Each structure stands twice: as C-alpha cells, then as structure tokens.
Amino acid sequence: MQILGAGGVAAVALVGLASHAVMVSTAPAGSEQQSRPPYIVNKHRARAVQDAFRVSWDGYYQYAFPHDSLKPIAKSWEDDRYVFCLLFLFRNGWGASAVDAFSTALIMGNWEAVDQLLNYIPTIDFSKTNTEVSLFETTIRYLGGLLSAYDLITGPLSGYIPRNRTTQVYYILVQAKFLADNLKVAFDTPSGIPDNNLYFNPPRRAGSRTNGIATIGTLVLEWTRLSDLTGDQQYARLAQRAEEYLLHPRPALGEPFPGLLGANVDLGTGLFVDGAGGWGGGTDSFYEYLIKMYLYDPYRFSEYRDRWVLAADSSMKYLISHPTSRPDLTFLAMWRNRTLEFYSEHLACFSGGNFILGGLTLSDPSYVKFGLELxxxxxxxxxxxxxxxxxxxxxxxxxxTPLNSSNNPGPPVNESGFYEKSGFWVANGGYVLRPEVIESYYYAYRATGDKKYQEWAWEAFKAINESCRVGVGYSGILDVNRERGGGYRDFQESFWFAEVLKYSFLIFAEDDAPWQVRADGKNEFVFNTEAHPIRVAKGGRRPYSGKWK
Structure with missing residues (x-):
C-alpha cells in the first residue's frame, strides 16, 4: 500500500539548475516581514536534493535493506556502524540507514519510503545483536530517529498518514521505549555516569572505566523527550543525573578554561581524568546539547544555558585563532590543559551553526557574528x-603564538604553497559524507537570509555529487585534495540520509515549515546531533491542535 503514491526513481539532475532556478521570496507582507530574514525558496535545487535521496534510498532498499548500510559499488550491504571517532566497528543489524532516513523522508514528503519504514519499524528486535552496542550512537540514531518520526507524524504531518496506520505509528514510540529499556543498564555504575559500551542478550555493561563527555552529554535530549512523551520520568532522570557531573566538573584539571572541559570522566568517581578537549570529535556534542536543551525547555534547563554561555565566551576569548597566511579566517583551536593545539576537524565545523543557534535563542548578536566567522x-x-x-x-x-614553537609548527614543505593560498593544510584528506559544514551553512542562512549561504550549500552539494556519487548510491572518498577524491570507500553512511541530505534540502525548501529554524528563536523543533527534529516541550509555538505531551 502507498501512503500518497510512490515517488519515482529520478536521476540527480544538477546541470543547469542554477541558471533556470525560479527564486520566490516567501517573506510575508506587514510587520512580521521585519522580524525575519527574506528567505528565498529554490524548488529546483530542493528537488535535486530529493532526487539524491531517492537514488540513495532506492539503492539501499534494493541491495542492503534491512541491513545497516549500503555498499554502492559492490551493490551489497554491511551490518556495520563505525562508532564514536571511528575507533570500533559494531554490527547491530537493526537497519541504521533506514531509521536514520525516516525523519528526512517525512520532511521531504517521500511517502513511498515512509510507507516502507512504517512497515519495518515494528519488526526490529532491539534485544538482539551480534556484538557490542554503543549507547551514544544508538541514542542519536535509533532513539532520536524514532522519537523524531513520532513527533512529526503525530504533530505537523498527522494529516498525511492514513487512519489505518495508527498501529504502526503507535509502535514507533513502543519501539523507542523498548530500546531505552535495554540501554538503561548502561547507567548502572557507581556514579550513574553511563558505560558507553554494552552487550545485549541479556543487556549488560562492557565494563569500561571511563566515558567521554560527548558520549555522556549527548543523551539528555533524547532520553528527556522519551520521558516527556511516555510520562515515565526514569529515562530523563538517568540522563540528567549523568549530565550533572559535566555541569559541575571536578577536579580543577577537568576545566582548564571556564566552561571548557576535558574529554573523559571516571565511571566510578565522576571525576575528570584529563584536561584535553575541543569542539571536535569526543567532546563536540556536549557543548551542542547545552543550548539545545535550553531551547527544548527553558524552564527546566536554564542551567544548561548558563554553561553554554560560559563555554562560548571562553571559546571566543581563549580559543580564537587566525592562520598566519590567512588572518581573515577564524578557527577554534583544540587544547591540552591550557596549551592550544592548532588543528581542527570536519566534525568541529558544526560549531559555527551552534554559535548561531545560541545567538538566536538568547537574542545575542555577538554569538551570531562569531558563528558566521567560523x-x-x-x-x-x-x-x-x-x-x-x-x-x-x-x-x-x-x-x-610564537612561530615554530612546539605547539605551533609551520606546514610541511610540500604543503607550504597550499597553506599560503588556503590558510590551512590537509592532515587527513578523507571524507565520509560528513554534514557539519552544510549544517552550519543552514544555520547561517536561517539567521541572516543571505543567499550566499544557499550558494555555498549548493556548491558543496554539487561537489559531493561530483565526487561521491557512484554505483547505486553515494560513497565516502579517500582524499579530497585529489581528482574525484582519489578513490572510494564503497560505503554509504547512514548520516548521509539523516544529515547531509536533510540540511541540503531545508536550505532551499519552504521557509515556513514548522521544523525550520526560526531567526526569532521561537522554534517548534530542535535538531538532535543526528539532525532528527525533536518537538520542543515548552516555549515554542504549538503547530497543531491535539494533546501536547
């Protein structure tokens, strides 16, 4: 059965779209026009992104579903998800790409995929897996993806789902609760800080001694939302109790700059074991969720706002860095204790968008301005x-910093020319379909309405399509500084569906959709770190008439 009819398989038609795009201003007349930027819809570009989703989904559904990920060249599958920082390989086999694609399919109106997913979600057995389970990855992808789909379907998209699908919609929330019930054993530690690595059959901890602040601090949105939807507060209490150790870090080495923390915490004592960190992998989404929790509910999470402000202010004061060859560029340094380290990651490029969101949420243009610089x-x-x-x-x-000091070396000889022109040199040239730069373009556009950010997003989307489109989908590449990426990884990450395609679509789509970020801060949804939109609990407009949980 089709919900609203199948979307046909379409080639990604990029050539000539820019010159033939029909730009339509959607800013309304009257006083409201002055309260938001003059957004521009580009239906041709939005449709091109939808076509890329169809190509990716059709390839996955034909050759990999219900396994985790597609190998687009081999036309095969892997039950593989690289967990945090690409350190381990877990094989859950729960359909990572399917669940990660759910909210994007809903937002894009791909009702054929939605229909397939409504049939699939009730069949997942979240009690069985062949290896370890990552609490962090499972929370942001599966739990976040399920809660987001439920919020969208029971909220602004409720009129698009037939009544005879009520049971499948109900099972989205049932499955989210069942998954959390299996995962909650992670919090059974002396401190209440969770062990990130678990086993199922039966659920039990792997016995880790420490956990990172991103894997501790990037649970609270999803687990709190689950409590708010079900009325069972145990999930919120577990995540918020663990978060307390990050809101009040001890000892002093764990907070080398005000609000900026080390990376790892002892599960037995709750004490920090190092003072190294940054806005990159291992620590990044802890800072991201501080302001997002305040956006989710400013009544309950004002302390999270205060901690985000402290971290943002310290970053602007202590971490700001300009390359010697391009002082016009602004980056955020990493740190080890109070010594700065001048490198960054694609992962860290979400920070510009997070500063912008913080500025919009707090009505503070200084954060928006700094975010735009990033x-x-x-x-x-x-x-x-x-x-x-x-x-x-x-x-x-x-x-x-003094040149050629131990923490400030110059570029390698073979990179000096590139550095003089570009303001950076490449330390690892891989690209695994990451979203963070396009994510920040999205926030920049929503804050300013400046169409240059649409152009930058379009440039990025075309570049990814040129180098990563292969076989029956899209693949990561080996070296961004070689022609066509220097070869393929033959792996289509699930966050390609959840993040890259969603942000690329939203920057060109209708501006008044309830999940779009609002420049006035009155948001109805907040995106989790996997770009799954979660409906805010309080402080936002309520887009539909119905029971608000």
Missing part, C-alpha cells in the same frame, strides 16, 4: 581543495 573559516576548507570538499582533519599555524 562558518566562513570552514567554507575555506571546502573552497580550496581539489574536489571542493573539506578534509577530515586540517591544520594551520597560529598568528598570535
């Missing part, structure tokens, strides 16, 4: 490579 810096990492895509890791020489 967006400009990350754009340079795309603009200057051979493929037009940014690298996994990049470095630079800081203009304020």
């Amino acid at each position: 967006v400009n810096g990350c754009r340079a990492t795309y603009k200057n490579t051979e493929t037009g895509i940014g690298p996994e890791i990049f470095r630079w020489q800081d203009g304020r």
